[in-house]
Amino acid sequence: MRHPMNVVSQRLTGWSAATPHDKELAHRRLQEKFDVDLNDGQMFEIVERHCRERYKEHRSTCHKKYKELKLEGKDPIQHKPSIVKTQDDWEWMCAHFESEGFLKRSAAATRNRAKIPYNHHGGTISFVATREALSTQEEPVGPIELFRRMHSTAKGRDNQLVESHYKEMVELQQSQLQLEDHASIMDETAIRAQVIGRSAGTISGIGPAPHKSYINTRKAPSKVIELLELLTQKDKDKTEQLELLTQNDKDKDNLISQLT
Template sequence: MAGLGKQGAARRGGGQLSVLLPVSLPYDKQTQIGANGGTLPLARESHGSTSVNNAPLPEGHVEHNVESSSTRRKRGPTRNIALAKKKQAGEKLNVEMPEELGRIVGLECQPLITELGCIVRKHAPLQVTKWAKIDKADRESLLQMAKESFNLHDGQVKDITFAQMNTQYRNHRHKLHKNYFLPHPTTEVAMQHPPPGVPQEDWNYLCSYFSSDEFKKRSAQNARNRAMQNTPHVTGTKSFARMGVEMTAQTGEVLGPIELYRITHYSNKKHSWEQMVELQSHPVGENEAPVCEEEICSEVLGHKSGYIRGRGHGPKPNRSLSKHHDKSELEAANKKANELEEKLNAQQKDMEVIKATQKATNEILQALMEQMQGATQNATNEILQPLMKQMQDERHMSAHAIAPVLDPLSW
């Protein structure tokens, strides 16, 4: 907890509705509530002229009230006071985290979820790009804080708790970005207005990160991914697993995947649930095994490795069902590969036929050209030979006629 103490101490003493300047309460008085039963420090807010622990204000203290009588008072950050009252008895609370659901559920789930949000908001390091970049030792320290109030021992429980912390850590940073960074025109101006409870050095880091190309690129990609959701859920902040457990407790009947999808995703514009019901109502033959609801949901919503569409990030696919889908996908891929290979072979055969046809055509053309050349030569010879003979005869006749003239003896 060495990495969290300085930052946690720096966040204590800041008021949500009042800004305390220039002197804050001493550290030992700020953590007075936390020392009683191991609860988290609750002295983050001040109302009026007294602090949460009713300690007198130090001499020289100046209070600047940011609210006016005409301004509507807003709800402040959750402090989980209900849990603090329960912990006065000194007993730790038990929570349900079924492995098959992968979520925090049950009657005591909300106090734990709220407590994890308080722990993350007050103590989680902010000078990192995301939850996964927080040091393992710091994450273990955060978990230890939760163990002060809840029984969290099993390895699976630890993973589920960290997953919940991850979600609330992202939500906290999103609110800081939306409510305290975006309203300002520039990064420099935003740095001058840190949120209550956030140390200046942490806020400077966040402002620089919010302005970076890395953050903007990731935000744009997340927005595109979000836009690809065909049927958004309609259950608010409750997980689908928690919704199913609560509905089961109310009705006394276990909620199947199809009915759970209707409750969490039903839309008049989409007809996924109607398709599921239609597939479920199909008659089954004598030698056919009935199709389970998980397979019906997967057929309608599509399959994604390691994730059940329509069920959230908690539950994981059944191994046999996942293997069935993987086998089906492999068979489909093999079938497509075979079809492509057959098309390629057919194209190669067609090319061979074309090449053979081209070769035969070339041979025919060559023969025709040779034939034409021979015929042309013969025709030329037939025409030229008489002319040549005539010219030779005329030359002989001319020679005989000129010979007496040229011979002096004949004079």
């Protein structure tokens, strides 16, 4: 799928600000590549989330380039990234990045990221899709095992807090086997939620709480999961290409600076 930026305006504060016409163009481009039924409420919401995240990632890449230029003492307006369609679009973005509202949101996001105790290694693939891909009929992957895999590398777990949380989950799970009152036995989802806590608007081990029409994502048909994984992989490849282009622009600027 081509990036939503190729068919909709780049001068939006976010995907939610896109007009129905712009969204229809993006959806039509998607349907040219994949067999998707947008009359299916669940499928429609997956596509909308995909577009929303891609728009956000594109804007984040542009903001990263803007900040790099600022740190290098350059005028961002004079160095439009190749991923931005026109100079007018880039000038709009630069003004947007300097606006009071954007600066406040950016500062709040930075503070919130600093509160995250540890990161996962799932990349852009959702926990739901990862769990579906790792599970087999003979050996399904539960929330506790998913936690271990998502927060582990070949060298082990990231930090002591991850190690402590996983150990506590396993011990709590084993202790359930000794309970005689079956009504009080916790399943893995409850165990994980008790150990790592609950957050408003999120589902433990899954992510942001879905809208009502998206509530059955964990049991989505394989076709939906396959589409989601394929879209995610294509976006990952596209992001890597964009980062390479951005680096090439930076290398060219450095070379020009050395020659002048």
